[in-house]
Amino acid sequence: xxxxxxxxxxxxxxxxxxxxxxxxxxxxxxxxxxxxxxxxxxxxxxxxxxxxxxxxxxxxxxxxxxxxxxxxxxxxxxxxxxxxxxxxxxxxxxxxxxxxxxxxxxxxxxxxxxxxxxxxxxxxxxxxxxxxxxxxxxxxxxxxxxxxxxxxxxxxxxxxxxxxxxxxxxxxxxxxxxxxxxxxxxxxxxxxxxxxxxxxxxxxxxxxxxxxxxxxxxxxxxxxxxxxxxxxxxxxxxxxxxxxxxxxxxxxxxxxxxxxxxxxxxxxxxxxxxxxxxxxxxxxxxxxxxxxxxxxxxxxxxxxxxxxxxxxxxxxxxxxxxxxxxxxxxxxxxxxxxxxxxxxxxxxxxxxxxxxxxxxxxxxxxxxxxxxxxxxxxxxxxxxxxxxxxxxxxxxxxxxxxxxxxxxxxxxxxxxxxxxxxxxxxxxxxxxxxxxxxxxxxxxxxxxxxxxxxxxxxxxxxxxxxxxxxxxxxxxxxxxxxxxxxxxxxxxxxxxxxxxxxxxxxxxxx
Numbered sequence: 001x002x003x004x005x006x007x008x009x010x011x012x013x014x015x016x017x018x019x020x021x022x023x024x025x026x027x028x029x030x031x032x033x034x035x036x037x038x039x040x041x042x043x044x045x046x047x048x049x050x051x052x053x054x055x056x057x058x059x060x061x062x063x064x065x066x067x068x069x070x071x072x073x074x075x076x077x078x079x080x081x082x083x084x085x086x087x088x089x090x091x092x093x094x095x096x097x098x099x100x101x102x103x104x105x106x107x108x109x110x111x112x113x114x115x116x117x118x119x120x121x122x123x124x125x126x127x128x129x130x131x132x133x134x135x136x137x138x139x140x141x142x143x144x145x146x147x148x149x150x151x152x153x154x155x156x157x158x159x160x161x162x163x164x165x166x167x168x169x170x171x172x173x174x175x176x177x178x179x180x181x182x183x184x185x186x187x188x189x190x191x192x193x194x195x196x197x198x199x200x201x202x203x204x205x206x207x208x209x210x211x212x213x214x215x216x217x218x219x220x221x222x223x224x225x226x227x228x229x230x231x232x233x234x235x236x237x238x239x240x241x242x243x244x245x246x247x248x249x250x251x252x253x254x255x256x257x258x259x260x261x262x263x264x265x266x267x268x269x270x271x272x273x274x275x276x277x278x279x280x281x282x283x284x285x286x287x288x289x290x291x292x293x294x295x296x297x298x299x300x301x302x303x304x305x306x307x308x309x310x311x312x313x314x315x316x317x318x319x320x321x322x323x324x325x326x327x328x329x330x331x332x333x334x335x336x337x338x339x340x341x342x343x344x345x346x347x348x349x350x351x352x353x354x355x356x357x358x359x360x361x362x363x364x365x366x367x368x369x370x371x372x373x374x375x376x377x378x379x380x381x382x383x384x385x386x387x388x389x390x391x392x393x394x395x396x397x398x399x400x401x402x403x404x405x406x407x408x409x410x411x412x413x414x415x416x417x418x419x420x421x422x423x424x425x426x427x428x429x430x431x432x433x434x435x436x437x438x439x440x441x442x443x444x445x446x447x448x449x450x451x452x453x454x455x456x457x458x459x460x461x462x463x464x465x466x467x468x469x470x471x472x473x474x475x476x477x478x479x480x481x482x483x484x485x486x487x488x489x490x491x492x493x494x495x496x497x498x499x500x501x502x503x504x505x506x507x508x509x510x
Contacts, residue, residue: 016061019053023065026050027072027111033157034077036416043157046073047183050111051118051130055187059119066115070108077152078104080412088237088408107149110141122499127184127199129499132492135177139485142173143386146334150385154179156420159427159449163206165213167427167449168474171387174484178206219430219447222398222471226372228444229260230267230436230463232455237407240438241274249274250284253301256462257288261295263464264372267436270315270381270405273303277316285320292321298371300436302380302403304359312360317378317403323370328362329380331389364392374398374469379425381405384418384435390425391477398469400425400433407439415441415457423449430474432467 026049033043050069054062081103086096114137123129142150155175158164163182166175185203189196233252239245253272260266273280280303292299298321305316305326314328368375377397383389384402402422406415419441426433427449435443440457444465453465 019057020065020068022049023053024068024072026053027069027074028076030069030073031077031152034152034413034417035420036413038157038160040157040159040161043154044179044183044186047134047154047180048186050115051124051184051187052190054115054118054124054130055191057115057119057124059116062115062119062124063112064115067108067112069115070111071105073111073152074104074107077413077417078107080409080414083410083412083414084408087410107141107151110137113137121496126495126499127181127188129492129495131177131181131184132488132495134180135173135488136485136492138176139173139481139488143388143481147332148386150421151417156417156424159420159423162208162211162214164427164449165210165216167424168216168218168430168476169213170484171428171476171481172424173387173481173488174476177488178210182206217430217447218474219470219472221468223374223469225466225468226264226374226399227262228265228267228372228434228465228467229263230434230442230444230455230465231256231260231269231272232437232440232442232459232461232463233269233272234439234458234460235274235407236439237405240271240407246274250280252460254284254288256460257299258291260462260464261291261297263297265298265300265434267300267401267403267434268302269436269438269442270302270403271304272403272438273301275303277303277305277318285318289320289324296322298322300369300371300401300403307360313358314362315359315380316362317369317380317401319369319371321371322373325367325369327366327369327378327380329359329383330362330364330366331383331386332359332361333382368393368397369401371401372469376401377429379403384422384425384433387425387428387476388480388482391429391480394429394477395471395473397431398471399431399467400429402433402435403437404435405438406441411458415439419443419451423451428474428476430472430477431470434467 026046029042030046032039053065082096082100085091085099114134117133118124118130121129123133138153142148142153153172153176155172158179163175163178166178182203185199189199231253235249253268257266288299298319300317300319302317305314307314317327319325369378375397377390377393377400379390379402381404406418422433422435423445426445426447430447432447433445441454442463443454444452444467446452447470453463455461455463
């Protein structure tokens with residue numbers, strides 16, 4: 001009699017392998033939902049495939065599928081790290097590839113943890129449970145661990161979908177929960193014929209309500225339009241800090257500024273001045289301050305600045321004109337502007353040859369800078385990835401300014417993803433954002449999150465536009481991320497308590 005065990009085992013193995021492979025492919029699809037691809041519908045579809053693969057999995061199998069999903073998503077979505085490490089960090093091909101793999105393999109642990117927790121908490125058959133676990137781990141990754149890495153958060157992919165209506169209400173993490181809930185509901189609809197209609201109705205209600213919310217305007221104009229000019233110097237990262245190029249760079253920005261003194265506000269990108277404040281203050285910045293006053297223009301520039309001691313250094317933004325001031329970057333980039341896990345991580349700093357990798361946080365209580373007659377919220381590069389940091393100063397601030405240097409990542413996906421993140425901040429606050437970058441993507445973002453003007457990347461140019469100072473508060477700007485996440489955590493604990501109680505009763509009855 002033939003042995004039926006081996007064919008049955010082989011068939012089962014092929015089925016599990018196919019589902020594992022599907023999780024990896026789903027991760028790749030998830031990345032395509034974000035800029036520069038912008039296929040927003042692929043985000044809920046990818047999560048649907050992932051959550052469906054967890055339904056009948058063991059904890060370890062769910063962990064594996066979550067990890068494969070993470071490899072697909074982060075392996076593609078943050079592959080731009082290689083450009084920074086190899087092209088500008090001067091690491092060899094193998095070293096850069098190894099560090100890039102280590103980077104995205106680490107972040108892939110979070111979908112893996114979500115899968116393991118989903119099965120362990122018996123949430124794989126609960127549309128509410130799996131969505132809550134996913135959303136809470138997004139917050140943990142995006143805010144709490146290593147100063148936060150909020151890249152590829154689901155909500156960013158939905159800036160032009162009906163779910164965008166929720167962003168001014170509940171921000172990135174609340175909207176990310178609704179995205180995950182939508183995918184989980186879709187899985188439940190496919191598996192529960194008796195409850196299909198009410199589950200489908202709930203799913204439709206979420207998206208229809210979001211579409212309706214998109215028509216609500218939460219903020220209002222408070223003054224006449226401002227003329228702005230955003231300068232994109234297009235200085236290559238490998239040339240930027242060479243001593244021989246310093247004067248050429250300083251003259252480039254000075255000359256481009258001189259052509260646009262008629263604007264109300266002129267903005268330079270992050271560290272546009274390749275020198276410390278003390279090195280250029282007398283011969284360069286003081287004359288610019290005088291010219292700004294003469295032309296009734298406010299100039300926003302960026303450069304590194306020394307602190308009170310030799311060990312303190314800031315990544316700073318200065319305003320020149322009617323209201324001179326200084327903002328020091330507070331939310332620093334790990335492994336770029338500060339090194340966690342010292343002394344081990346010091347090896348990485350040396351490997352990457354990052355010259356400005358030891359900044360000091362500026363602190364939470366810095367006063368707002370002013371330009372064009374209005375206070376504004378300042379963010380430097382990576383800081384625009386944190387919603388809470390960009391509502392600190394509302395409702396006083398009339399607009400947002402972000403200065404960035406994405407030249408580290410060349411012509412990759414990163415500048416597009418970073419611009420998409422900046423769009424989220426404008427939509428959350430209901431204010432214009434001026435985003436000046438070194439090589440691109442320089443843009444003016446409207447309060448509805450749409451790009452109202454942009455400059456061609458990798459060109460030396462000046463983007464001219466008009467913006468309207470805005471007043472008022474979106475619901476999200478009033479509460480921020482923490483209360484929303486605490487509500488999600490409270491719902492999860494209540495749900496988990498019900499699960500434990502139900503399990504206890506089943507055990508007692510049996």
